[in-house]
Amino acid sequence: MIKKICLKDIAEKVGVSTALVSYVLNNKKEGRIKKSVAQRIREVAMELNYHTNQIAKSLKTSKTFTIGLIVADISNPFSSSLARIIEDEADKNNYTVIFGSSDESLLRSNKLVDTFLNRQVDGLIIAPGEDAASQIFSLRQQRIPFVLVDRYFPDIKTNYVALDNYKASCSAIQHLVNCGFKRIGMISLNTPLFNIQERKRGYIDALQNSGINFDKRRLIEIDYDNDKMETSVKNAINILLAPGHPIDALLFATNAIATHGLRHINALQIKVPESLALATFDKTDALDLFYAPITYINQPLQEMGRLATKILLEAIEGNTSITQLNLPAELVIRSSTVMDKKYLPAI
Amino acid sequence: MIKKICLKDIAEKVGVSTALVSYVLNNKKEGRIKKSVAQRIREVAMELNYHTNQIAKSLKTSKTFTIGLIVADISNPFSSSLARIIEDEADKNNYTVIFGSSDESLLRSNKLVDTFLNRQVDGLIIAPGEDAASQIFSLRQQRIPFVLVDRYFPDIKTNYVALDNYKASCSAIQHLVNCGFKRIGMISLNTPLFNIQERKRGYIDALQNSGINFDKRRLIEIDYDNDKMETSVKNAINILLAPGHPIDALLFATNAIATHGLRHINALQIKVPESLALATFDKTDALDLFYAPITYINQPLQEMGRLATKILLEAIEGNTSITQLNLPAELVIRSSTVMDKKYLPAI
DNA sequence: TTGACTTGTTTAATCGATTAAACAAAATTA
DNA sequence: TAATTTTGTTTAATCGATTAAACAAGTCAA
Numbered sequence: 001m002i003k004k005i006c007l008k009d010i011a012e013k014v015g016v017s018t019a020l021v022s023y024v025l026n027n028k029k030e031g032r033i034k035k036s037v038a039q040r041i042r043e044v045a046m047e048l049n050y051h052t053n054q055i056a057k058s059l060k061t062s063k064t065f066t067i068g069l070i071v072a073d074i075s076n077p078f079s080s081s082l083a084r085i086i087e088d089e090a091d092k093n094n095y096t097v098i099f100g101s102s103d104e105s106l107l108r109s110n111k112l113v114d115t116f117l118n119r120q121v122d123g124l125i126i127a128p129g130e131d132a133a134s135q136i137f138s139l140r141q142q143r144i145p146f147v148l149v150d151r152y153f154p155d156i157k158t159n160y161v162a163l164d165n166y167k168a169s170c171s172a173i174q175h176l177v178n179c180g181f182k183r184i185g186m187i188s189l190n191t192p193l194f195n196i197q198e199r200k201r202g203y204i205d206a207l208q209n210s211g212i213n214f215d216k217r218r219l220i221e222i223d224y225d226n227d228k229m230e231t232s233v234k235n236a237i238n239i240l241l242a243p244g245h246p247i248d249a250l251l252f253a254t255n256a257i258a259t260h261g262l263r264h265i266n267a268l269q270i271k272v273p274e275s276l277a278l279a280t281f282d283k284t285d286a287l288d289l290f291y292a293p294i295t296y297i298n299q300p301l302q303e304m305g306r307l308a309t310k311i312l313l314e315a316i317e318g319n320t321s322i323t324q325l326n327l328p329a330e331l332v333i334r335s336s337t338v339m340d341k342k343y344l345p346a347i
Numbered sequence: 348m349i350k351k352i353c354l355k356d357i358a359e360k361v362g363v364s365t366a367l368v369s370y371v372l373n374n375k376k377e378g379r380i381k382k383s384v385a386q387r388i389r390e391v392a393m394e395l396n397y398h399t400n401q402i403a404k405s406l407k408t409s410k411t412f413t414i415g416l417i418v419a420d421i422s423n424p425f426s427s428s429l430a431r432i433i434e435d436e437a438d439k440n441n442y443t444v445i446f447g448s449s450d451e452s453l454l455r456s457n458k459l460v461d462t463f464l465n466r467q468v469d470g471l472i473i474a475p476g477e478d479a480a481s482q483i484f485s486l487r488q489q490r491i492p493f494v495l496v497d498r499y500f501p502d503i504k505t506n507y508v509a510l511d512n513y514k515a516s517c518s519a520i521q522h523l524v525n526c527g528f529k530r531i532g533m534i535s536l537n538t539p540l541f542n543i544q545e546r547k548r549g550y551i552d553a554l555q556n557s558g559i560n561f562d563k564r565r566l567i568e569i570d571y572d573n574d575k576m577e578t579s580v581k582n583a584i585n586i587l588l589a590p591g592h593p594i595d596a597l598l599f600a601t602n603a604i605a606t607h608g609l610r611h612i613n614a615l616q617i618k619v620p621e622s623l624a625l626a627t628f629d630k631t632d633a634l635d636l637f638y639a640p641i642t643y644i645n646q647p648l649q650e651m652g653r654l655a656t657k658i659l660l661e662a663i664e665g666n667t668s669i670t671q672l673n674l675p676a677e678l679v680i681r682s683s684t685v686m687d688k689k690y691l692p693a694i
Numbered sequence: 695t696t697g698a699c700t701t702g703t704t705t706a707a708t709c710g711a712t713t714a715a716a717c718a719a720a721a722t723t724a
Numbered sequence: 725t726a727a728t729t730t731t732g733t734t735t736a737a738t739c740g741a742t743t744a745a746a747c748a749a750g751t752c753a754a
Contacts, residue, residue, distance in 0.1 A: 002490050006740055017704050022742060032702060054465045055406045056740035059709050064402065066445075066466075074434065080427035087421065087448060096462055098413075098445045101434060115443055118401045119413075143349050263635045286633040288610045353710055364734050369712060379732060403710035406739050698753085705746070712738080722729065 005048045013044050021045075025052075058120065067312060068116035069099040070109060070126045073226075077284050078255055078301075079127070082149065085305025086125060093313055095122070104129040104224065117144065123312045127151055130193045130224070145315035149308045151195050152324075159315065161308040161325045165195045168297045168329035169202025170209075172251055172279050175295070177210040179337055181249035181277050183218065185240045187233060187261060188253035190221035199253050199281065218247055222257070233260035237268075241276070248276060249337070255282035262290055278336040293334040300327050352395045360391050368392075372399075405467065414659060415463035416446040417456060417473045420573075424631050425602055425648075426474070429496065432652025433472060440660055442469070451476040451571065464491065470659045474498055477540045477571070492662035494655045498542050499671075506662065508655040508672045512542045515644045515676035516549025517556075519598055519626050522642070524557040526684055528596035528624050530565065532587045534580060534608060535600035537568035546600050546628065565594055569604070580607040584615075588623070595623060596684070602629035609637055625683040640681040647674050 007018040007025075014021070016037065023029045024041045058064045067090055071079035079101075087097050098116065102109035109132055116124060123145035128136055133153050139146050140158055152160035176184050186203045189196050200221075204214045218240065222232035240247045252258035258280035270276050272292040279295040280287070287294040304327060311323045354365040354372075361368070363384065370376045371388045391397075405411045414437055418426035426448075434444050445463065449456035456479055463471060470492035475483055480500050486493050487505055499507035523531050533550045536543050547568075551561045565587065569579035587594045599605035605627035617623050619639040626642040627634070634641040651674060658670045 004740095007742095008740080018741080019705080019743075020703060023703095026742085028743085029702090032700090034702060037702085051461065051465050053406075053467065053740050055402055055411065055467045056709090057742075059400075059402045059406050059711090059740080060742045062709075073431065074421075075424070075428045075431035077422070077424060077427070080424070080430075081422045083427075083446075084420065084422035084448060087446070091447075096445055096447070096466065098443055099430075099434070100438075100443070101431060114398065118398050119443065120400065120402045259632045259636075266636060266638065266640075284632065285606045286631070286636045289606075289613055289633045289637045291613060291638040293613075351710095354712095355710080365711080366713075366735080367733060370733095373712085375713085376732090379730090381732060384732085400710055403739090404712075406710080406741090407712045409739075696754090698751100700751070701749085703747085703749105705744105707744090708742080709740105714735105714737090716735070717733085718731100719733100720729100720731075722727100724725100724727075 004053070005050045006053065007050075009048060010041060010044050010050055013048070014040050016041070025050075062120070064120045064122055065095050066119065066121045067095050067097055067309075068112070068119075068121040068124045069097050070102055070112050070116075070124065070128075071099070072104050072127060072129065073101045074099055075101075076256070078150075078282055078299075081301050082127075082305050085302055086309050089306050089309035093309075095313070102129055103226075106131045106135065110135055113139070123147075123316045125149055125308050125312055128153070130191045145312060147308045147312045147315070149304055151193055154194055157322055159311050159323050161304050161311065161323075161327065162195060163299050163304075163329050164326040165198035165329075166202040166205075168281070168331075169199040169251075170206040171329070171331045172281075172295075172297055173203055173206035174210065175331055175333060176249045176251070176277060176279065176337060177206070177212065179249075179273075179277065179339070181337075182212060183215075183245065183247045184212070184249040184251065185218040185220070185247035186251045186253060187236045187240075187257050188219065188221050189224050189257070191224050196253060203251065215245075217245075226256075229256060230260045230263075233257055234264045237261060237264050241268075241270075249273075250276060250278055252278070252280035255280065255284050258282065258294070259284065259286055262286065262294070266290065272336050273339055283332070287334075290336065292336045295334045295337040296332050298330045298332050300329070303327055351400070352397045353400065354397075356395060357388060357391050357397055360395070361388050363388070372397075409467070411467045411469055412442050413466065413468045414442050414444055414656075415459070415466075415468040415471045416444050417449055417459050417463075417471065417475075418446070419451050419474060419476065420448045421446055422448075423603070425497075425629055425646075428648050429474075429652050432649055433656050436653050436656035440656075442660070449476055450573075453478045453482065457482055460486070470494075470663045472496055472655050472659055475500070477538045492659060494659045494662070496651055496655045498540055501541055504669055506658050506670050508651050508658065508670075508674065509542060510646050510651075510676050511673040512545035512676075513549040513552075515628070515678075516546040516598075517553040518676070518678045519628075519642075519644055520550055520553035521557065522678055522680060523596045523598070523624060523626065523684060524553070524559065526596075526620075526624065526686070528684075529559060530562075530592065530594045531559070531596040531598065532565040532567070532594035533598045533600060534583045534587075534604050535566065535568050536571050536604070538571050543600060550598065562592075564592075573603075576603060577607045577610075580604055581611045584608060584611050588617075596620075597623060597625055599625070599627035602627065602631050605629065605641070606631065606633055609633065609641065613637065619683050620686055630679070634681075637683065639683045642681045642684040643679050645677045645679050647676070650674055 007021050011018040011021045021041050024038045090097050100112035125147050127150045148160040152162055207214050220236040252261050272278055281297045283296050283298050287296055354368050357368045358365045368388050371385045437444050447459035472494050474497045495507040499509050554561050567583040599608050619625055628644045630643050630645050634643055
């Protein structure tokens with residue numbers, strides 16, 4: 001690599017001290033510096049194509065203008081959409097984002113946090129895995145500025161921006177009930193993650209509030225393993241549809257479950273919504289391409305990303321108050337849950 | 348934030364110099380250091396929960412173990428999948444990834460490169476926009492280690508890892524011809540981007556090699572504008588299907604075009620493949636959920652990410668040779684291009 | 695004329711590591 | 725015993741910025 005230009009090079013060329021160069025380029029001591037000198041310094045900086053060495057600057061100022069983003073998997077559309085929003089929001093404030101995927105593993109997550117802290121990130125945005133409570137607790141104790149997104153631990157007092165999962169789940173089930181479905185199933189995850197538990201609670205409560213008995217055979221919680229998920233979802237659907245008491249409507253608890261589920265239902269050539277109504281958490285492009293576009297619970301990603309970043313930056317600035325947000329979801333109703341197409345919004 | 352522990356704290360507690368602590372913690376001067384002292388230093392480091400300040404280390408060693416990734420849009424599944432692979436590959440070598448989305452804008456891209464270079468990234472992986480040639484040229488002149496992915500400029504001698512777009516396109520068209528389709532259309536982008544041009548060239552050549560006249564009315568190149576893309580794609584499809592000489596098969600040049608196109612075709616309730624066969628570049632989850640799963644050109648993303656990272660790290664290590672790879676694509680044939688009753692829509 | 699400001703700039707310490715070179719004490723060789 | 729080597733550790737410069745404090749020279753008021 002070619003030699004880098006530093007403050008000293010400019011200082012020497014102009015014939016002043018590096019201090020003066022620094023003051024000029026940072027617009028400090030405005031009134032005190034002779035205009036002609038300041039201009040000359042700026043000229044030479046331009047001419048030599050000077051660029052600040054942020055590493056040196058960060059060392060001195062102990063501020064890196066970097067935030068660390070830890071998601072389960074950056075290739076998941078939920079995560080990458082969020083990442084994009086956070087990137088834009090950070091950029092507006094001159095922050096850069098470094099990211100890492102934890103794969104829901106505490107080991108990886110710990111490693112990422114360590115790496116990011118070693119790099120002196122100013123703060124963290126984390127979508128924590130189910131076993132990350134201790135880690136989050138430790139971050140809080142160390143007074144590292146951070147915000148949780150999407151998932152959080154109700155017992156630990158931290159900043160978070162998440163969905164009101166309970167209400168979202170209720171509204172989807174309520175809608176299915178209103179549409180006349182009675183044997184409503186759900187495929188969820190076998191995890192203590194609070195947001196997933198809330199979705200379950202909403203499902204059960206909404207059923208019971210509608211006078212429908214909660215039949216626990218209709219709630220299948222599959223194991224949280226990316227590699228086996230396709231098989232697990234297939235099996236779950238087969239069980240739920242088995243002759244005897246087949247379900248007439250199904251709610252998927254996550255976009256990953258939905259993607260596998262829809263693929264299987266497509267292959268089985270089940271008529272949606274006539275034989276089975278479908279609804280899911282999370283929006284993906286895929287939902288539009290099913291022949292009966294899928295009703296879904298739309299998370300306000302833009303708001304989540306924007307607020308998470310905003311709260312983090314405020315924490316970095318020294319704000320020590322705790323902000324906990326459960327944003328409302330929007331139920332987007334489409335033909336996968338509505339028999340009579342004339343009630344659908346025009347595409 | 349709580350006071351950070353530094354080398355000096357350990358040195359003072361043990362009663363040695365910071366140099367010795369540094370040697371021990373970096374396993375240097377192995378033979379020379381008294382074992383008892385080394386052990387004591389390690390103990391105290393552990394006890395105080397010491398973590399290296401990478402910023403300080405980077406300043407001294409001028410190595411950040413960071414690579415910058417610039418894609419068009421991290422929320423595009425192609426980009427985020429690639430990002431994930433690069434992340435994993437980088438992680439194996441103890442590198443961290445910082446990322447940014449250029450939105451195909453040279454201005455943003457330049458800003459990102461500047462930001463990343465100011466942060467002293469060791470190298471860059473870039474999916475350049477159509478007007479990025481000058482920027483890429485400048486990076487080359489500055490001897491910054493970098494690798495282009497997905498897109499590249501044939502006239503600039505740089506490292507790149509991309510698809511053999513020409514062959515990929517040919518193989519898709521050849522397949523459509525073999526299946527008996529004769530009026531084959533393509534929706535592509537109006538851009539000088541070489542990879543897109545190659546896809547066009549493959550389309551035209553493959554048609555002509557099959558004895559089919561290239562009818563330029565069947566190739567529609569829409570403008571490259573994310574916001575207007577949905578409308579452009581709809582219009583293009585309407586034109587291609589207009590009574591008179593409707594096409595009987597259609598190739599989408601990118602996943603974004605495909606997503607919009609499939610949505611529209613779904614809404615129009617066109618029978619695929621009976622009335623219209625469909626194939627596309629790039630794989631997405633969405634392709635499986637169309638009632639007739641879509642034939643697609645599968646890019647070897649894993650290989651692309653892996654090789655791009657490998658080549659970059661070698662360049663960072665000082666390797667000055669140039670590697671240019673056009674990887675072969677795989678045509679995944681499914682029911683959207685194959686007439687077969689069992690794939691009829693289940694409506 | 696002298697002390698007190700202003701203006702414009704430099705000096706030098708500092709951030710937290712790394713590392714060549716210097717140094718001291720112990721061990722070995724001559 | 726003196727010279728040399730080995731072992732174990734410290735000193736001090738350095739990376740490239742920032743910034744409080746010092747300094748010099750000019751202006752002004754009393």
